[in-house]
Amino acid sequence: MSPTTALVHRVRRGSLVLTLGFVVAAIGPSEAVGQVPAVKTDIQGLEAFQCSVLGVPDPASAEESAQAVQLGSTASQAVVLGDLARARELLARAVSLDPGSAGLAYQFGRVLEDLGETRDAVLQYCRALAFGAAGEEALDARSRVDAYANATRRRIASEAIQAFADGVAAAGLRRWGDALAAFEAAAAAHADFPEAHYNQGVALEALGRELEAAEAYRRYLDMGPDPADAIQVSERIGQLQVVPASGASAGSALALGMLLPGGGQFYTGRPLGGVALLALAGGAAAAGFLIEETDIRCLNAVEPGQACPPAQIIGRNTTRPYLTYGLAGAGALMLAGALEAFFHARGLDEVEVASFGDRSRLLGPSVRARGLRADVRFFRVTF
Helix, strand or coil: CCCEEEEEEEEEHHHHHHHHHHHHHHCCCCCCCCCCCCCCCCCCCCCCCCCCCCCCCCCCCHHHHHHHHHHHHHHHHHHHCCCHHHHHHHHHHHHHHCCCCHHHHHHHHHHHHHCCCHHHHHHHHHHHHHCCCCHHHHHHHHHHHHHHHHHHCCCCCHHHHHHHHHHHHHHHCCCHHHHHHHHHHHHHHCCCCHHHHHHHHHHHHHCCCHHHHHHHHHHHHHCCCCCCCHHHHHHHHHHHCCCCCCCCCHHHHHHHHHHCCCHHHHHCCCHHHHHHHHHHHHHHHHHHHHEEEEEEEECCCCCCCCCCCHHHEEEEEEECCCHHHHHHHHHHHHHHHHHHHHHHHCCCCCCEEEEECCCEEEECCEEEEECCEEEEECCEEEC
């Protein structure tokens, strides 16, 4: 009986090695950048100012009320003499003695407004209205509150608000490309829209475009006045700055990258990117070497799924069917990493290979690693 060739088994140890390569890249030390910040979901100042609902305080005693009236009278004389600071001091004491007096609250508001303390003045007008101001005082207090509300209310184009809402929704679904496009549209539709610029920074950071994210955060800060999170955003900008290693040579970065996958990233001061690239390239090469396919020639035919008895084995032929692909993949990763290190050392975060029209561009290569993500790109197309 002629020998029959039977495929007995395939050894896939290389798959495990490739998986471990990705794990090493994922659990490496985190960069200082950390997690991407949350987008801003609210637009401050869209609603007009309204007086808060105030409870009526306990009535002052007769002595306290008389003393408050005297202080108010003295404050009026100080206003006539042009001593607003003195008037402010006297009225602050008066309203603390008789906090339910509408007249004193209105008088205090006028002095505060003359001193340029507009918001505090408006709060006093609100107290005067809440505590029963009547006649001309009530009309004047209401008009001043309304004027403040109109002056401080932000008016943003409706299309900008809608685009902003679309961006927030897309960010909630982690569709960062759509979110970025929406926030860019919001910023384009309304010039003074710092929240849109901040959220552009978040979306760009989530997409791995750190330098562009830093620029967006900087625009947010430049649209002043200083927001409450100015210090945190400034620190974020510093963390996102990509600074090549001091004295890094582009030629040396290229040469080291061609000698060892990730060598250029280590040389330019980005060890996490180097570890990720080395692990991925090593995993691809290891998979090519370790995934084996063995053909066993058996003296007699065997049933499907059965092994050839050892005594009847007359020959073995072992091949590595994925060796070429594994080595090609490792080589491609090494070349992309070397080129990226070369451009990075020259101060280029990402190189524009070609452009098509006004907005479409072909960019690459780039290697970015942050936290639990390693991002190796050969080319990227923007629209």
